Amino acid sequence: MSAADASKGDAPRTPEAEGLAEQLREGYRLIGRSPVKVDGPAKVTGATRFADDLSLPRMLHAKLLRSHVAHARLVRIDTSAAEALPGVVAVLTGEALPTSFGILPVSQDEHALCRDKVRFVGDPVAAVAAVDEETAFEALSHIRVEYEPLDPVFEPAEAIKNEIEPIHDYGDDGNVHKRVSMEFGNVAAALDESDLLLDHEFFYEGNTHLPMEQHATLAWQEPDGRITIWSSTQTPHYLHRATSKVLGLSPSRVRIIACPNGGGFGGKSDPFNHEIVVAELARRTNRPVKICLTREEVFYCHRGRHPVHMRATMGFRKDGRITGLHFRTLLDGGAYGSYGVASTYYTGALQTVTYEIPAYRFDGVRTFTNKPPCGPKRGHGTPQPRFALEIQMDRAAEALGIDPADLRLMQLQPAHGITANWLRIGSMGLGPCIEKVVEGSGWREKRGKLPRGRGIGLACSSYICGAGLPIYWNAMPHSGVTLKLDRGGGVAVFCGETDIGQGSDTVLATCVAEILGVDLTDIRVTAADTDLTPVDLGSYSSRVTLMVGNAAIQAAERAREIVARTAGKTLGVPGNRLRFAEGRVFDVQDPDRGITFSEAVSQAEAEHGTIATAGSYTPPPTPGRYRGAGVGPSPAYSYSAAVVEVDVDEETGVVTVDKVWIAHDIGQSINEMLVIGQVEGSVYMGLGEALMEEMTYRPNRFGVHKIPSLLDYKSPTTKEMPEVVTYLVTDPDPNGPFGAKEVGQGPLLPMMPAIANAVYDAVGVRVDMTPITPERVLKALEREDRRCAPKPLPDLRIEDTVRIKTLAEGGDGTSPRTGRPTKESTAP
Amino acid sequence: MTVASEDGARPTADDPRRKAHVILRVNGEDHEVAFLPHKTLLEVLREDMGLTGTKHGCELGECGTCTVLVDGEPQLSCLLLGLQSVGRDIETVEGMAGADGLHPLQQAFAELGAAQCGYCTPGFLLTAEALLRNDPQPSRERIVEELSGNLCRCTGYLKIYEAVEQAAAARTAPGAGR
Structure with a gap:
C-alpha cells in the first residue's frame, strides 16, 4: 500500500508520483514510529488554551437556569427581578430563540432554552449574562418559573406502553422515538435447524463520558456583526450548522473555532444549548460572553451510553x-x-x-x-x-x-x-x-x-x-486539507479536524511530513476553524485518522509533485528518482546530488507561483x-x-x-x-x-x-x-x-x-x-x-x-420494497 | 481569616465586594494581586493572574486536576482560598520549564504519551514533582498510591507511571541538571 495508491482516481501517474510510491516502499521515516506529538510540549507546559482558558476584554459570564422537574409544561417565566439585579446585563428565555436544532436532520428536537415544555431535570429554561459568574448565578435565583407538572416516564419498558403524554410530538409512535426491524436471510429457519439454541436477555447500563474538562464556550460579536464562537466541541462543522440555523445567520457570518478538547469521548459531539445561548447573548449585549458548565451540569448534558x-x-x-x-x-x-x-x-x-x-x-x-x-x-x-x-x-x-x-x-x-x-x-x-x-x-x-x-x-x-x-447526505468530501509551502521550508496545514486528545493534529502532520520528507517540527497545524480550515466532519465515529489522513496524503502528494517537477529539472534527475527525506530533495542513486527542501520550494515557487494545494476524502460507495x-x-x-x-x-x-x-x-x-x-x-x-x-x-x-x-x-x-x-x-x-x-x-x-x-x-x-x-x-x-x-x-x-436477501441468497443489497436507496439520513 | 492584606485593608463580611490586595509568591516571584476575598487560589491564579495552566475538573476537591504545590506539598487549589495562600510558596505548571527547556517530568510526559488531551496533566505533573522531591526513586506501588487522587480519563494511567519513572531515572542520572 502506498500513498499514491490511496488517492486512486487521480490523473495518470507521473514519474514524480512513481518516485513517491518508491520512496514509501523503501520504508517509512515517520509512519509507525513514536515521535513526540506536535502538541505535546504545549500540553505538558500548560500552554494549550482550552475554551475556559480564553477571556476577552469586557467579557460577561453566563449561567443557565435548569429545570428541577422532569416533565412539565412551562406556564410562565418571570425574569424581571433578575433583570433588575445590579451587574446583570441580559436575561434570555426560550422566546428569544424559537428555532429548533439537533445533530441529526431527523431529530431537530432541541431548543437553546425550553419553550413549551421541560423534559428532564437539567433542561435549561433561562440564561443570564452578568459582569461576573457570582452575579449571574445569583440572578438565577431571582427568576420565577411556573411549571404545570406532567406525568414523567423513566423506564423504556414503561415508555413503550404510551400511557403518558408523549415527551415529544414526533417519533414513530408516542414515546417510541424509533422502531427498526430488518432481516437478512431466513432467521427462523436458521434457528430451527440449529443444534444449540441460546436465548438470553441482557442489560447494559448507561454511563457517561466524564471528560476532565467541563464544557466551556466563549462567543464574541465582531464589529462587523459576525459571530465567533470558541468552544470545547468535537464537531465544529455541526455546531456551525446549528448556530447559523438558530441565530438565523448565514453560515458565512458565523465562525466556529473548536479549542483543543480536554477529553471528549463523544460527549462534545452534539451542538449544545449553552453554545447557542452564549452566541445569542453576545449578539444581544454586543459583548463577549463566556459560559463554563459546572461538573454537575456536565452530567445533565450527558449524550452518553444508552442503557x-x-x-x-x-x-x-x-x-x-x-x-x-x-x-x-x-x-x-x-x-x-x-x-x-x-x-x-x-x-x-x-x-x-x-x-x-x-x-x-x-x-x-x-x-x-x-x-x-x-x-x-x-x-x-x-x-x-x-x-x-x-x-x-x-x-x-x-x-x-x-x-x-x-x-x-x-x-x-x-x-x-x-x-x-x-x-x-x-x-x-x-x-x-x-x-x-x-x-x-x-x-x-x-x-x-x-x-x-x-x-x-x-x-x-x-x-x-x-x-x-455523512450525517447530512450529500456528495461533498467528508474531510478536506489544504497545504501551503513556505519558502523557508515550513509547511502550513489547514484542516477542520479537532484534536480531543487522541492526537489527530499529529496524525495530520505525520502524513504530510512523511510525503514531503520534512520533520514534524517543520509543520504548523491550523485545525478546527470554520473560517480558515476546509471542512472535516468532526471527531466522531473513529473517522479522523482514515479520512483526514487520506485527504492529507492527497494534498501533500500534489504539493510534492509541484516541487519535484522543478527540482527534477534543476538537478537533472528524472522524477521517479527523486526522494524527499531529511529536509532534502535528492537523487536516490546519488544522494549527494540534491538541494534542501526549502531551496526546492523556493525554486518551485519561482516557477509556479505560490504553492498551495488541497486534498479531500470521500468514502467509497457501500454495497x-x-x-x-x-x-x-x-x-x-x-x-x-x-x-x-x-x-x-x-x-x-x-x-x-x-x-x-x-x-x-x-x-x-x-x-x-x-x-x-x-x-x-x-x-x-x-x-x-x-x-x-x-x-x-x-x-x-x-x-x-x-x-x-x-x-x-x-x-x-x-x-x-x-x-x-x-x-x-x-x-x-x-x-x-x-x-x-x-x-x-x-x-x-x-x-x-x-x-x-x-x-x-x-x-x-x-x-x-x-x-x-x-x-x-x-x-x-x-x-x-x-x-x-x-x-x-x-x-x-x-x-x-x-x-x-443476503449475498448468498442472490440478493443485490436492496430491499424488495424500495429497491433503491432511501434518503433517510442516519449516519454516524 | 487572619491574613491582612498588604495595604492594610481587610475584607469584611459587610463588604464582600471589596478586593483584598496582597502579595502572592508564585513560581518564585512575588506578584501584587487584588481579588475578591472569597476567591479560591484556583480562581485567583486563572482569573486574576492569567495563569491558566492550572485546570479545573470539578471545583469541589474530587478530581485532583487543579493540584498546585503550596510550600512543596500538593494542594487542591479549588479548596484553598487565595487569601490562605499569602506568605506561602506556590508552584504551578508554568514554573516547571526553565531557560534550559522542559522539566524532566514534562519531557517524559511528552516523550511517552502520558499527556493525551493534556487537561489533567498539570495536576499530575505537580503531584509527581512533590513525590520525586520526597522519594527520588519511588517504586511503582508508591507512584500508584501518590497519584491515586488525580483522575485521568484518557491514558489509563500506565503511560503516566512510566513517565514518572523515566523522569526519576533522568533526575538521578549522573550529570542531571535538576
Missing part, C-alpha cells in the same frame, strides 16, 4: 458454526433525539463483522424518557450488543465443548468479504489478534484450571473507521442499499481481542481485574505511541463500564440524577488500573492512509464481555448485566440458576420487518 435492554437468540451447529442470530434491543434514549436514531441502528449493525453469521435479524426500539439525553459515547451503540454477543459465544463454547478461542477462530468473517447485512469488510486481522492474546496470556493453560475465585475470559470486537455516509443501510458501512473495520484475568471474592462479590492482554488490528500505526495510548485508554474506560460506572436516577417521580459528581460517579483510579499488555497487529487496509485503521474506540469493546466471561470462569456465575457490581455477583452466587439477568424484554411491537 440497552437486549435479547440475543442465537443458533449453533454441533461443530460450533453459527446458524443465525436474532438480536433485539430496547434503548433508553433520554429526553432528546441526539444521535439516537443512529445509535439505535448501531445496536444492530456490527454484530456481523467479526464472525460469519449467515442469517441475521435485528429489531430495535428507542424510547424517549425524562432523563438527560443519551447519545454517542466511545463505541457508539456497539458495546451493548457486543457485550451480549460475546457472552453468548462463551456460553456456546462451553455447551459444545469447544475452546472459546477456537469457536471464534473457526468462523471469522473473511477479509474483503460482504456480511449478511451488506457491510464490505476490508483487511481483517482478528485471527492474529486472538492468537496473540491467547498465547500471551497462557489462555490454554489457564482457562478452567485456575483456582476457584480466579478466572480468565476472552472476547473480541470490531469497529468502524468512520461512517461511510447495501436497503432502508437503514446508512449505518454500519465504513471504509474499513478495526478488530480487537482481549483476555482478562480476574479475581472474584465470593464473600463480598468484589471483582478485581489483575491483568489484561489486548491485541488490536490497527492496519498500520501512524504513530505507535499514540496507538498504544488509545488502546490503554480504551481498556481503562472499558474497565470502568464493566465494573462501576452508571448513570442512576432517583427511583421516584422526580428523576433526579443520584450522583452527578466526580466523587460519587465511580470511575477507575490508579488503584483499579491493571497491568495491560498490548499487541498491535499490522494488516494494512487498502482504504486506510498508509493502510491505517482506527484505534480510538474499538479496543474498548471487548473489555466488558471479557470481564463477564472471566467472572464465569472464576466462580461459575453469569452476570448478564453491567456494571458487574458486587451486589450482582452475590445475587448470581445465591441463585439456583447462577445468573444475574434483567427482567424479560417487553414486546417491542414490531409489525413491519424489512427483508433483505
Whole structure:
C-alpha cells in the first residue's frame, strides 16, 4: 500500500508520483514510529488554551437556569427581578430563540432554552449574562418559573406502553422515538435447524463520558456583526450548522473555532444549548460572553451510553458454526433525539463483522424518557450488543465443548468479504489478534484450571473507521486539507479536524511530513476553524485518522509533485528518482546530488507561483442499499481481542481485574505511541463500564440524577488500573492512509464481555448485566440458576420487518420494497 | 481569616465586594494581586493572574486536576482560598520549564504519551514533582498510591507511571541538571 495508491482516481501517474510510491516502499521515516506529538510540549507546559482558558476584554459570564422537574409544561417565566439585579446585563428565555436544532436532520428536537415544555431535570429554561459568574448565578435565583407538572416516564419498558403524554410530538409512535426491524436471510429457519439454541436477555447500563474538562464556550460579536464562537466541541462543522440555523445567520457570518478538547469521548459531539445561548447573548449585549458548565451540569448534558435492554437468540451447529442470530434491543434514549436514531441502528449493525453469521435479524426500539439525553459515547451503540454477543459465544463454547478461542477462530468473517447485512469488510486481522492474546496470556493453560475465585475470559470486537455516509447526505468530501509551502521550508496545514486528545493534529502532520520528507517540527497545524480550515466532519465515529489522513496524503502528494517537477529539472534527475527525506530533495542513486527542501520550494515557487494545494476524502460507495443501510458501512473495520484475568471474592462479590492482554488490528500505526495510548485508554474506560460506572436516577417521580459528581460517579483510579499488555497487529487496509485503521474506540469493546466471561470462569456465575457490581455477583452466587439477568424484554411491537436477501441468497443489497436507496439520513 | 492584606485593608463580611490586595509568591516571584476575598487560589491564579495552566475538573476537591504545590506539598487549589495562600510558596505548571527547556517530568510526559488531551496533566505533573522531591526513586506501588487522587480519563494511567519513572531515572542520572 502506498500513498499514491490511496488517492486512486487521480490523473495518470507521473514519474514524480512513481518516485513517491518508491520512496514509501523503501520504508517509512515517520509512519509507525513514536515521535513526540506536535502538541505535546504545549500540553505538558500548560500552554494549550482550552475554551475556559480564553477571556476577552469586557467579557460577561453566563449561567443557565435548569429545570428541577422532569416533565412539565412551562406556564410562565418571570425574569424581571433578575433583570433588575445590579451587574446583570441580559436575561434570555426560550422566546428569544424559537428555532429548533439537533445533530441529526431527523431529530431537530432541541431548543437553546425550553419553550413549551421541560423534559428532564437539567433542561435549561433561562440564561443570564452578568459582569461576573457570582452575579449571574445569583440572578438565577431571582427568576420565577411556573411549571404545570406532567406525568414523567423513566423506564423504556414503561415508555413503550404510551400511557403518558408523549415527551415529544414526533417519533414513530408516542414515546417510541424509533422502531427498526430488518432481516437478512431466513432467521427462523436458521434457528430451527440449529443444534444449540441460546436465548438470553441482557442489560447494559448507561454511563457517561466524564471528560476532565467541563464544557466551556466563549462567543464574541465582531464589529462587523459576525459571530465567533470558541468552544470545547468535537464537531465544529455541526455546531456551525446549528448556530447559523438558530441565530438565523448565514453560515458565512458565523465562525466556529473548536479549542483543543480536554477529553471528549463523544460527549462534545452534539451542538449544545449553552453554545447557542452564549452566541445569542453576545449578539444581544454586543459583548463577549463566556459560559463554563459546572461538573454537575456536565452530567445533565450527558449524550452518553444508552442503557440497552437486549435479547440475543442465537443458533449453533454441533461443530460450533453459527446458524443465525436474532438480536433485539430496547434503548433508553433520554429526553432528546441526539444521535439516537443512529445509535439505535448501531445496536444492530456490527454484530456481523467479526464472525460469519449467515442469517441475521435485528429489531430495535428507542424510547424517549425524562432523563438527560443519551447519545454517542466511545463505541457508539456497539458495546451493548457486543457485550451480549460475546457472552453468548462463551456460553456456546462451553455447551459444545469447544475452546472459546477456537469457536471464534473457526468462523471469522473473511477479509474483503460482504456480511449478511451488506457491510464490505476490508483487511481483517482478528485471527492474529486472538492468537496473540491467547498465547500471551497462557489462555490454554489457564482457562478452567485456575483456582476457584480466579478466572480468565476472552472476547473480541470490531469497529468502524468512520461512517461511510455523512450525517447530512450529500456528495461533498467528508474531510478536506489544504497545504501551503513556505519558502523557508515550513509547511502550513489547514484542516477542520479537532484534536480531543487522541492526537489527530499529529496524525495530520505525520502524513504530510512523511510525503514531503520534512520533520514534524517543520509543520504548523491550523485545525478546527470554520473560517480558515476546509471542512472535516468532526471527531466522531473513529473517522479522523482514515479520512483526514487520506485527504492529507492527497494534498501533500500534489504539493510534492509541484516541487519535484522543478527540482527534477534543476538537478537533472528524472522524477521517479527523486526522494524527499531529511529536509532534502535528492537523487536516490546519488544522494549527494540534491538541494534542501526549502531551496526546492523556493525554486518551485519561482516557477509556479505560490504553492498551495488541497486534498479531500470521500468514502467509497457501500454495497447495501436497503432502508437503514446508512449505518454500519465504513471504509474499513478495526478488530480487537482481549483476555482478562480476574479475581472474584465470593464473600463480598468484589471483582478485581489483575491483568489484561489486548491485541488490536490497527492496519498500520501512524504513530505507535499514540496507538498504544488509545488502546490503554480504551481498556481503562472499558474497565470502568464493566465494573462501576452508571448513570442512576432517583427511583421516584422526580428523576433526579443520584450522583452527578466526580466523587460519587465511580470511575477507575490508579488503584483499579491493571497491568495491560498490548499487541498491535499490522494488516494494512487498502482504504486506510498508509493502510491505517482506527484505534480510538474499538479496543474498548471487548473489555466488558471479557470481564463477564472471566467472572464465569472464576466462580461459575453469569452476570448478564453491567456494571458487574458486587451486589450482582452475590445475587448470581445465591441463585439456583447462577445468573444475574434483567427482567424479560417487553414486546417491542414490531409489525413491519424489512427483508433483505443476503449475498448468498442472490440478493443485490436492496430491499424488495424500495429497491433503491432511501434518503433517510442516519449516519454516524 | 487572619491574613491582612498588604495595604492594610481587610475584607469584611459587610463588604464582600471589596478586593483584598496582597502579595502572592508564585513560581518564585512575588506578584501584587487584588481579588475578591472569597476567591479560591484556583480562581485567583486563572482569573486574576492569567495563569491558566492550572485546570479545573470539578471545583469541589474530587478530581485532583487543579493540584498546585503550596510550600512543596500538593494542594487542591479549588479548596484553598487565595487569601490562605499569602506568605506561602506556590508552584504551578508554568514554573516547571526553565531557560534550559522542559522539566524532566514534562519531557517524559511528552516523550511517552502520558499527556493525551493534556487537561489533567498539570495536576499530575505537580503531584509527581512533590513525590520525586520526597522519594527520588519511588517504586511503582508508591507512584500508584501518590497519584491515586488525580483522575485521568484518557491514558489509563500506565503511560503516566512510566513517565514518572523515566523522569526519576533522568533526575538521578549522573550529570542531571535538576
